[in-house]
Amino acid sequence: MVAPSLFLTENNIALATDLYQLTMAGGYFEHGIHYPSSFELFVRRMPQNRSYLIAAGLEQAIHYLLNVRFTEEAISYLKTQPPFASLSRDFFDYLRAFRFTGDLEAMPEGTIFFPGEPVLRITAPMIEAQIVETYLLAVINYQILVATKASRIVQAAQGRPVVDFGTRRAHGPQAGILAARASFIGGCTGTSNVLAGMELGIPIIGTAAHSWTMTFDTEREAFWRYHEVFPEHTLLLIDTYDTLEGARHATELGEKLRGVRLDSGDLVILSRQVRKILDDAGLHQAKIVASGDLNEYKISDLLAAGAQIDLFGVGTEMVTSRDDPTLSGVYKLVEQRRGRKTVYALKLSEEKATYPGRKQIFRQDHRDVIGLVTESLPGQPLLKPYIRQGMLCTDLPAIADIQERAQEQLHALPPEYRRWIDPIPYPVEYSTALQKLRDTIAGLRRV
């Protein structure tokens, strides 16, 4: 028995889905159902205390759509599973040749959006559109959650840089790199995750750990040894034994000291005392970095109380979106073409009802209107084509441009929609045509 890696690869992502997607695929196939179908991904409810969301995760969704395949190993496994026993050989041949051949429209990453608004739409033959649901939700839900949380923390820091330190507390190693990406989109300056640095070009940032200090006989020696190797990059953790003593030891390194990090204790009192120690030694250039279970609420309180902190390292709270760690993103069938007939789909179950038809969002001044794609309403349409007939049809922006988009849109948002607690809901309306379509379809269904 060898330990399995549980890594995702181009060879196994097709199975990173819920079983029912593949059994339904078999059912559609056996009935010859290949209707062009449109599904929309949207967020049902705002997470607690949030007043806006930031679109993120589209690049990984695109990578998936362009690469999803069923290998022989995957097909052999499916054949061993009882529900598939009744399916024809043709179905497995279909899976063998499976490619995503449909269209993807989506909001550009970094777009501010609100519940009910489609973040993306897939239009493809029914089986293709169905199978991709689970993976798209997994990769999009999480990045939206973290980009949004990060932007709140960045705002709380009032211009001071915020760096992602969260990999060790993310929900597994891949969540760490996804969080690094999403938090950068949300406004972080960098990440401690080296892989995110290499894969995405995000600035990587780090200090030192307690283990460094503990490896030398004295803290003083540990600091000097670090400085010898990294004379231009000396940023030391000073709370291993006694924070103020640590600060005094750090000042001995002189003017090349880049900064010190506090990771425990009362950050208001300690940061002010440490600042004074640094300043008294003439080390005005040395920065104070703070870390340790920080979030937007605590950072806001720290700064209001006069903490003297130059940079925040944020981990756990950001990468798990701790105060509300889930996003109610769903992916719903909205329209099918059955021969010459267009069928609009909607759910009527009370708390989970949906709107039918392919939609567009029209962004007006301080108001969004969700209409049908066939409408031409005032405002900026938010959904744009990314994949046509299975092929990428546009260039993807650099991540710095995505971050900039989010910042611009955030700044354009009136402050009452950016409060951390009890924010006002942003005005999002449904167009008259969409409401009418919904009432008509609901009426037909109820008959």
Next chain:
Amino acid sequence: MVAPSLFLTENNIALATDLYQLTMAGGYFEHGIHYPSSFELFVRRMPQNRSYLIAAGLEQAIHYLLNVRFTEEAISYLKTQPPFASLSRDFFDYLRAFRFTGDLEAMPEGTIFFPGEPVLRITAPMIEAQIVETYLLAVINYQILVATKASRIVQAAQGRPVVDFGTRRAHGPQAGILAARASFIGGCTGTSNVLAGMELGIPIIGTAAHSWTMTFDTEREAFWRYHEVFPEHTLLLIDTYDTLEGARHATELGEKLRGVRLDSGDLVILSRQVRKILDDAGLHQAKIVASGDLNEYKISDLLAAGAQIDLFGVGTEMVTSRDDPTLSGVYKLVEQRRGRKTVYALKLSEEKATYPGRKQIFRQDHRDVIGLVTESLPGQPLLKPYIRQGMLCTDLPAIADIQERAQEQLHALPPEYRRWIDPIPYPVEYSTALQKLRDTIAGLRRV
């Protein structure tokens, strides 16, 4: 610009770490510091309302330790990063040849444990032991969190099967498969994640979705069409339009109906009404599956209120451990051999203090004692060797055996330690020798 996958592979896991691990590695290397060092991974605090934790994630930690390598691409990237500019060519040659050559001791997966108890210990040359910290924490923290949450939900279901439906709400696609594994360890019967089924042999389970029902002109037709393809596996979602009407339509399929799923509405009232409809039609064999933001508290309330549910599909709340989505797992230096001298390490910072020395946990009847490895105390020692000098030195158990271990240990735990709310803390003590060592070292440090 092609969309990056952000997949982990054997070729990039070495960089799935915090920058400071690699800069400190450079610092140790330049100073010739290769002391054999021991780090222990333990959980600082119990998550909210938890009274025990379940060890999980060890297999993926082992896979990492046996496979971590620095590729030329990784090394080239590091060389472009400013902090590495001052490091010698020898350091990069060291990274090129890097292998984990140390030892791993750990609790078997499925072991019940408590805060302060080491879940695993790495003993290796300092650089190796340091570099692996971030990845080990990421892969272990999350699986412990989910295995523990799942076991609470399984207990709340009082013998009814619980199935993981959470992939779409997990923190990214890899978190989905890690959650499937961990929730199975915690007592779930299966998962909807097909990849987890293939990679781990976990039973996969699924029903049908609203999109299936909406693809046919009527719900009745949708149900029949499903039944035609899957006569032995007909488990239908009945809340697309009207749940009770849906139940009546389902009964028309007759005695081969396996069951129906409720995903919205008042599950107490609806499940009782649906049960009656099924029973009145003579379909006593048909099961009722419930899903929709369920957790241990809601399941407990549902059953107490008389809900007639046979199987629970649990997603969001379980795979995000929603009521407390983070685990305070840390990895701390405890001991170093510097030539002939053994140095015990500890942190004194107030709220994050640690105990020095390599430890063993001795499990006695309803009491754990944390002592030193050199002690021989009454009780069952929990930490066992897994890797010796970089090589796996034991067989790994099948996942069903891990699940069984957890169940056995849970059942042995008195009920007051298994309450969902306000549980009693389990008695965990430090041995006299360990306390004495700590006081001695702390005293020396404070001088």
